[in-house]
Amino acid sequence: TLVWMMVAAAAAAGGGGGGGGGDLLMGRRGSPAFMMPSSPLLAPRLNTRISVTHRRADLPFAAPSRARRATSHFSAIFRNLRLKADASPPAQAVKDSLVVYKNEPAIVDDVNEELAKVTLTFLGSKARKAKLKDVAMIYEGPVRSWEVEELNSASPQPVNSVEDVHELVLETGSKSISELAQLLFDKVDHVTSWATWKIVCEDLYFHGEPSDISAHTKEHVDGKLEKMKMEKAAKKEWEAFLKRIETRKLKKGDVERLKDVEDLALMSTNSSKILKGLEVSQTCEVAHQLLLDLGIWTEDFNPWPQRFGVNLNTPQVTSHPKFEDVERRDLTHLKAYAIDSEGIKDPDDALSLDADGKVWVHIADVASIVSADSELDRFARARGSSCYLPQETVNMLPETAIQTIALGNEKTSCAFSVGFRVDEDGQVEDVEICKSLVSVTRVSYDDACDYIQDESTDLGKLDVIAQIFADRRRKNGAITFQFPEADVKVSDGKISVEPVEYYESKDMVMEFMLMAGEAVGKFAIDNQIPFLFSSQLPPTEPNTPNKKMTLTKPKAFKPPTTLSDMFELRKRLLRTKLGEPGYHFSLGMPLYCQITSPLRRYGDLVLHQQLHAYLAGQKLFTIEQLHQRVSETENRSMNMKKAERFSRQFYTLLWLKQEAEWTGEAICLSQRQQKPAAPKIAVGLIEDLAILCSVKLKKAVKKDQSFPIKLAQVRLVDMRADFVHNVDLKDILETEELTVYKEGMKSRRNVGTRMNLNP
Numbered sequence: 202t203l204v205w206m207m208v209a210a211a212a213a214a215g216g217g218g219g220g221g222g223g224d225l226l227m228g229r230r231g232s233p234a235f236m237m238p239s240s241p242l243l244a245p246r247l248n249t250r251i252s253v254t255h256r257r258a259d260l261p262f263a264a265p266s267r268a269r270r271a272t273s274h275f276s277a278i279f280r281n282l283r284l285k286a287d288a289s290p291p292a293q294a295v296k297d298s299l300v301v302y303k304n305e306p307a308i309v310d311d312v313n314e315e316l317a318k319v320t321l322t323f324l325g326s327k328a329r330k331a332k333l334k335d336v337a338m339i340y341e342g343p344v345r346s347w348e349v350e351e352l353n354s355a356s357p358q359p360v361n362s363v364e365d366v367h368e369l370v371l372e373t374g375s376k377s378i379s380e381l382a383q384l385l386f387d388k389v390d391h392v393t394s395w396a397t398w399k400i401v402c403e404d405l406y407f408h409g410e411p412s413d414i415s416a417h418t419k420e421h422v423d424g425k426l427e428k429m430k431m432e433k434a435a436k437k438e439w440e441a442f443l444k445r446i447e448t449r450k451l452k453k454g455d456v457e458r459l460k461d462v463e464d465l466a467l468m469s470t471n472s473s474k475i476l477k478g479l480e481v482s483q484t485c486e487v488a489h490q491l492l493l494d495l496g497i498w499t500e501d502f503n504p505w506p507q508r509f510g511v512n513l514n515t516p517q518v519t520s521h522p523k524f525e526d527v528e529r530r531d532l533t534h535l536k537a538y539a540i541d542s543e544g545i546k547d548p549d550d551a552l553s554l555d556a557d558g559k560v561w562v563h564i565a566d567v568a569s570i571v572s573a574d575s576e577l578d579r580f581a582r583a584r585g586s587s588c589y590l591p592q593e594t595v596n597m598l599p600e601t602a603i604q605t606i607a608l609g610n611e612k613t614s615c616a617f618s619v620g621f622r623v624d625e626d627g628q629v630e631d632v633e634i635c636k637s638l639v640s641v642t643r644v645s646y647d648d649a650c651d652y653i654q655d656e657s658t659d660l661g662k663l664d665v666i667a668q669i670f671a672d673r674r675r676k677n678g679a680i681t682f683q684f685p686e687a688d689v690k691v692s693d694g695k696i697s698v699e700p701v702e703y704y705e706s707k708d709m710v711m712e713f714m715l716m717a718g719e720a721v722g723k724f725a726i727d728n729q730i731p732f733l734f735s736s737q738l739p740p741t742e743p744n745t746p747n748k749k750m751t752l753t754k755p756k757a758f759k760p761p762t763t764l765s766d767m768f769e770l771r772k773r774l775l776r777t778k779l780g781e782p783g784y785h786f787s788l789g790m791p792l793y794c795q796i797t798s799p800l801r802r803y804g805d806l807v808l809h810q811q812l813h814a815y816l817a818g819q820k821l822f823t824i825e826q827l828h829q830r831v832s833e834t835e836n837r838s839m840n841m842k843k844a845e846r847f848s849r850q851f852y853t854l855l856w857l858k859q860e861a862e863w864t865g866e867a868i869c870l871s872q873r874q875q876k877p878a879a880p881k882i883a884v885g886l887i888e889d890l891a892i893l894c895s896v897k898l899k900k901a902v903k904k905d906q907s908f909p910i911k912l913a914q915v916r917l918v919d920m921r922a923d924f925v926h927n928v929d930l931k932d933i934l935e936t937e938e939l940t941v942y943k944e945g946m947k948s949r950r951n952v953g954t955r956m957n958l959n960p
Contacts, residue, residue, distance in 0.1 A: 293333065294319055297343035299391045300336040301411070304402070306352050306395050307336075308344050322346060324353060339378050339411045340394035348391055356396040359385040367406040370416040378411040405429075443478050449494060456497060462488045463497070468508040489918045500917065501694070501855060503592065505847040509840040511588050511595055520577055522570045522602040524615045532618060533640040536659055537563050539609050540649045540710050547596075547607040549800040551616070551641050552713055554659045559631070560623065560666060562717040563616040563639050565606050567598075567799040568809035573822075577602060578806075582830075585837030587801040589845055591852045592691040597801055606800060609641035617799075617809060621720040623666050627673025632720040632727075634812060649706035664705075667712035674715075679789025680760050682767050687891035689849045689856075696856040700889055714797045715788060721812070722794040726782065730815050731824045733808060733831060734794050736783030740773040764886060765904040768870040779804070779831060803834045850920060853890055857922055858915040864927055866907045867894055885910065885924075892922075899926040 294300045294309045300321070301307070307321035310328070317333040359366070366384045370376055378397055379389050385400070386393040401407045401414055405425050409415045417425075442458065445451055458475075465473040466488035476483045476491075485508070492498040506513060535553040549565035571577040581597050588595040596603055608614045618637040621629050644652070644660075653664035675681075686701035718735075725732035761767045774787060785793045799806040807822075807830050814821050822830070857863055867885025870893075874881045880897045885908070887894060894910065902908045911927035 294336050294338045295341060297345075298338045299340040299342060299344045299349070299394060300338045301398060302331055302336045306339075306349060308342075308346060308349050309336075309338075322349070324349060337411045339398050340389070340391045342391070344391045351392055352395050356399060357386065357392060359396075359400075360387045361385055363400065363406055367416050367422070370407070370414075371419070375409065375413050375415040378414060381407070381414055439478070443475070446475070446479065446491075446495070451495060459492070459495070459497060462491055466492055466498075467504055486918050493918070503590075503848055503851050505851055506588070506590060506595075506844045509844040509847075510837070511590075511841060511844045512584070513593070513595060515599065516580065516583075518576055518580055518599050518601075520575070520602075522577060522599075522605050524566070524569055524605070527569070527636065529615065530618070530635045530637045532561065532563075532616075532637045533613060535561060535639070537561075537608075537616075537639040537641045538649070538660060539641050539643045540646060540706055541643070543645050543647075547603050547800060548609055548641070548643060549607065550710075550714065550797055551608050551639065552660075552663055552710070553639070554663055555620075558622065558662075559620055560663070560713065560716070562619045562713055562720075562797070563608065563637065563641070564619070564717070564797055564809075565608055565800045566615045566617040566636060566809075567606055567806055568617070568813045569615060569636065570602060570606060571598070571806060571810075573807075573810050581803050581806060582834055583837075584841075585803050585834035586841045588841040590848045591689045591696075592848075595841075597803065603800065608639070609643050612640065613638050614641050617812070619717045619720050621716065623670055623716065625669065627670045629670075629716055629719045629723065632724045634721065634724055634816070636813075636816070646704035646706045647702075649709075650704055653706055653709060660706075660709075663713070664709050667709040670712050670716055671708075674789035675760070677789035677791075678760060678786070680767075680770065680787045682771065684764070684767065685886070685888040685891050687849070687853065687889070689852050691852055696852050696859070698853055698856050698890055700891070715790065715793065717797055718793045718795060719790060721796050721808075722782065722792045725794070725812075726792075728815065730811065731821055731827060732794060732811065733779045733804070733824075733827050734782045734792065735777050735779060735785060736781075736793070737777045737786045737788075738775050739786050740770060740775060763905045764868055765870045768884075768886070779828070802838065804831045804838070807831055847920070850892065851917070853892055854915050854917055854920065854922055857890075857912055858917060861912065863912040865889060865910060867896065867910050867924070869902045869904055869906050869908060871904070872898070872902075883908070894922065894924045896924050896926050899928050 294312060296309055296312055298309050299306060300309055300319075302321055302323075305323055307323045307329075309319050310322055311320040312333070313319070314333075318330055319333055319336055320328065320330050321336070322328050361384060363385065366381070369384065370381070376384070378394060378401070381401075382389045382393045382397040385397055398411065401409070405417070406422060407414050407416055442455065445455060446459075461470070461473045462475050464470045465476065465483065466485050468485050471483070473483050473488060476487060481487055489498070489504065493500060498504075532553065535555065537551040537553045539548040539551040541548050549567075551563040553561040553563065555561065571581060577598065580599065584595070584597045587597045598606075604610055606615075608616060616637045616639045618635055618639070620631075620633045620635075622631045623629055649660060652658050652660040655661045656665060671679075683703075688697075688699045688701050690697045690699075722732070722734055724730075761770050777785070782792055784791050794808065795802070796805050796808050796812075799809045807827060811822055811827065813819075865887060867883075867887050869883045870886055871884045872881045873884075880899070883896050883898050883902055885894050885896055886892075887910075896908075896910055898908070909927040910924040913923040913925050915922045
């Protein structure tokens, strides 16, 4: 529109001489230029200066002009006009102008109109290219690079009230950023323009683009001011709340607000707004310590079951489980021995021996009551497995179902029985399975040890068979880990940590559970039943975690005999896989499936449901369906095991903290040295507590050798206990390690008093 007005003015002025007002001037080689009249004929409201430039630096000469010539050269005029506005900046950024790009101020170093890009310099001399359409000019400039640093300082305060200017703009209409800066600060420069733009970006009084800024309605301003007032009050109260946490002086209602800290401490989230506000690390350990400091958690509170998602509350079930009246094989004439620890309330397996030497492994018949997709099945699937915590047991099935299913609770128990024979080479053969009735006698491991010594008794004969099978596994390279275990219990707030006693009868029972797993696997293959088998590949080579050991024959592997060798091998063992039949390295068995604990493991229960469907002639699960059902609970089962392990460790550490002067012994499993002349650090096994520790050695210790230790401190939140090598100075002086120890002492920074090592 502006150009057309200029063309009209030129036509009206007619042909003047000497470059008079309104003449169209022709430069050399036809380069057009236009000279505006000196009088404010053209729309004085525009308040606009127009300067004329040539495409080339040639001097112009006067020539008559008419409107038609102006029209013919319209495109050339448009390209060569450069507008320099005092009030309204050009819509497009120009060199050395101040622009805003992604809410940051920048100076335009260069404009490439062909590529529609600009080169910008930001605060701190950062240079970056950007699209022309993504920048908005707020001050035409020129602005120099050192001047942009002034924008780092605090923004100047408006000379005129923002509220008054808002009312004026509301009445008179939208303004450009230059006009608004003039109204607010009484001057327009790069500093006031940027300060004005920041006021616009607050979206309180104004909104829009630099070229067209409008005033918000009074209702909008009032509403936002009220919101800001409420936010300010909330911020003040939030800061007071954080202060109360820091000073450990909570008031009523504060505990409920600490839920996000508790969620982080229980690992149900990975962040905490409160810890962020306190400017501390957002970790479960920090959250745990804060809850202890505030008295919300007590020191004996065990968070690990909840951290691993163990539901300690028992869901209600409407089912009243009972066995249906179905045909069962009567095996009550056989003595069935349920051998377990003292006090076990839910034995789920028992052993019998026929007069003709056939072995029977009786398993709690869970699948007869818990059918696939029933209410009880969904209950068990939600748990995945039973969880044996020091303070309580979280059963996979409701207590009412356990009391009905467990073997030996009644004179006659319903069972799922696996019968087989074991030949002189330890091979399992002549397998049969059935639903049965058995008469169970409960025997403790301790009492069973006495019975198995007499080979004339059933248990004595069974032990002989177990030894034959164990010999076969050992020849195949089976690994027997004899790591110590500790029985950790919490009763009435008192913690007990006792070593688990070793019983030969426990090994015998384990061998028969393995035999039953092989027998059922053979039965499934012979009868083409889709089934899940457990297998394990050989471990990785030492010091090469990704390289598997290559064993042409299982017996080529030499099992470890010392604790240190077992420790190293256990770190390299691979996880058991569920799927096709395959060799199980650790067990030394060519075929194995886990089916002897359907009362405690959901994977075992699913396989029992498959066997029941086969015996009843019903539709079987496919391999894919079996995998799907078991995989749904795999993570939950693993979390149950982790909750058990960490809970035992938690209460063991709590027990140690209560025994501040504890001393004992550890067996050296491995050693490392961080740098030459530094003390060696031993990884030790505390047999009485069944935990590992790291100890700086003050004298030489060999692998598998015991050495004395003393408790230094327990950090319960970090699940760590620190021990020191409990050795007298005179014992050190009598060894050849004196020189090494002296060098090691020099490098230690945590020794409060320098010892005199001069004999």
